[in-house]
Amino acid sequence: MIPVEVLESLAADMVDYQKTGLSLVEVSHRGAVYGEVHLETIALIRELMSVPESYSILLLGGGATLQFSMLPMNLLPAGKSADYINSGAWAHKAINEAGKVGEVNVIYDGANENYMNLPDPKSIKPTPDAAYLHITSNETIGGLQWKSFPEFQGVPMVADMSSDILSRPIDIGKFGLIYAGAQKNLGPAGVSIVIIRNELLSESPKNLGSYLSYSAHAKANSLYNTPPVFPIWGMKLVLENIKRLGGAGAVARANTQKAAKLYETIDSSGGFYRCPVNKSVRSDMNVVWRLQNETLEADFLEKSTNAGLMGLKGHRSVGGCRASIYNALTEENVDSLIEFMADFSVKNG
Numbered sequence: 001m002i003p004v005e006v007l008e009s010l011a012a013d014m015v016d017y018q019k020t021g022l023s024l025v026e027v028s029h030r031g032a033v034y035g036e037v038h039l040e041t042i043a044l045i046r047e048l049m050s051v052p053e054s055y056s057i058l059l060l061g062g063g064a065t066l067q068f069s070m071l072p073m074n075l076l077p078a079g080k081s082a083d084y085i086n087s088g089a090w091a092h093k094a095i096n097e098a099g100k101v102g103e104v105n106v107i108y109d110g111a112n113e114n115y116m117n118l119p120d121p122k123s124i125k126p127t128p129d130a131a132y133l134h135i136t137s138n139e140t141i142g143g144l145q146w147k148s149f150p151e152f153q154g155v156p157m158v159a160d161m162s163s164d165i166l167s168r169p170i171d172i173g174k175f176g177l178i179y180a181g182a183q184k185n186l187g188p189a190g191v192s193i194v195i196i197r198n199e200l201l202s203e204s205p206k207n208l209g210s211y212l213s214y215s216a217h218a219k220a221n222s223l224y225n226t227p228p229v230f231p232i233w234g235m236k237l238v239l240e241n242i243k244r245l246g247g248a249g250a251v252a253r254a255n256t257q258k259a260a261k262l263y264e265t266i267d268s269s270g271g272f273y274r275c276p277v278n279k280s281v282r283s284d285m286n287v288v289w290r291l292q293n294e295t296l297e298a299d300f301l302e303k304s305t306n307a308g309l310m311g312l313k314g315h316r317s318v319g320g321c322r323a324s325i326y327n328a329l330t331e332e333n334v335d336s337l338i339e340f341m342a343d344f345s346v347k348n349g
């Protein structure tokens with residue numbers, strides 16, 4: 001979801017952007033009007049995520065999927081290997097793509113526990129001399145989330161934060177690089193954020209195609225080519241909204257409360273609903289559950305859709321049910337779902 005006030009603001013300003021006589025999506029990306037939006041967006045990310053000056057913030061196209069390839073193209077030189085933690089469907093994709101570029105070590109494989117658990121962060125020890133260690137902070141399909149992050153010296157930690165970026169405060173200093181598609185928590189699809197420690201920029205190979213080079217984008221402050229103007233504008237409005245709400249801490253408190261209520265409904269249903277994910281790593285963003293009687297799931301999904309509760313079908317690769325309760329989804333929205341679930345279990349239990 002995108003906050004309704006953001007959608008209204010986009011609509012109001014679409015034709016005549018702040019009385020400039022032109023739409024923001026038709027002015028030059030090198031002009032002052034867009035330039036201000038671009039710089040303010042980057043400044044808001046820096047402020048809300050407490051990104052130190054020793055990191056660059058890049059706004060890129062291509063989705064998080066491009067980052068699966070761009071990351072190893074920049075940071076995984078021949079002769080070195082990169083560590084990956086396989087925590088589910090998205091980590092698996094990141095691993096596959098990195099394997100096309102260089103050598104990958106899977107140092108933890110969640111497939112062994114059917115992707116219902118994550119490793120203890122304290123147990124994570126990177127391969128000496130690994131180029132980086134990659135984690136997926138929130139598995140969108142499986143419904144798992146790292147509650148605290150591994151800490152180690154020497155090897156940069158990289159995180160795909162596509163589905164929990166700015167949902168909670170993060171200590172950026174622990175990471176060498178963070179990437180995320182904006183479309184879950186931060187705005188319309190079409191822009192990705194990369195936050196990279198400046199010292200890693202010198203790793204980008206000189207012969208890499210320019211668009212693929214972190215260093216080229218950092219040097220141009222993400223204006224190497226025409227940036228995705230519309231999603232950046234939408235993201236700026238979402239970031240302003242997060243700031244008004246009190247920042248990452250306030251958003252995190254609301255998210256934890258929403259998720260706790262929903263898990264409580266599942267756990268107290270006497271087995272009618274069940275969440276297969278280990279309690280200590282259940283996601284505050286994507287709550288997954290099954291019905292004890294799986295043949296009732298189709299009925300549950302049809303009736304919930306009819307009741308105006310949209311998008312509760314689990315990902316096609318795993319089935320079941322999933323509520324994606326990103327930042328903009330309100331506690332009242334979650335309450336409506338809980339009410340529906342309670343009613344459905346009484347009628348069908």
Ligand SMILES: Cc1ncc(COP(=O)(O)O)c(C=O)c1O
Nearest residue numbers: 063064065090140160162163181
């Ligand atoms: C954790 C995670 N990583 C990567 C992606 C891929 O993102 P994109 O569609 O922006 O390429 C997604 C999309 O849902 C995701 O949830």
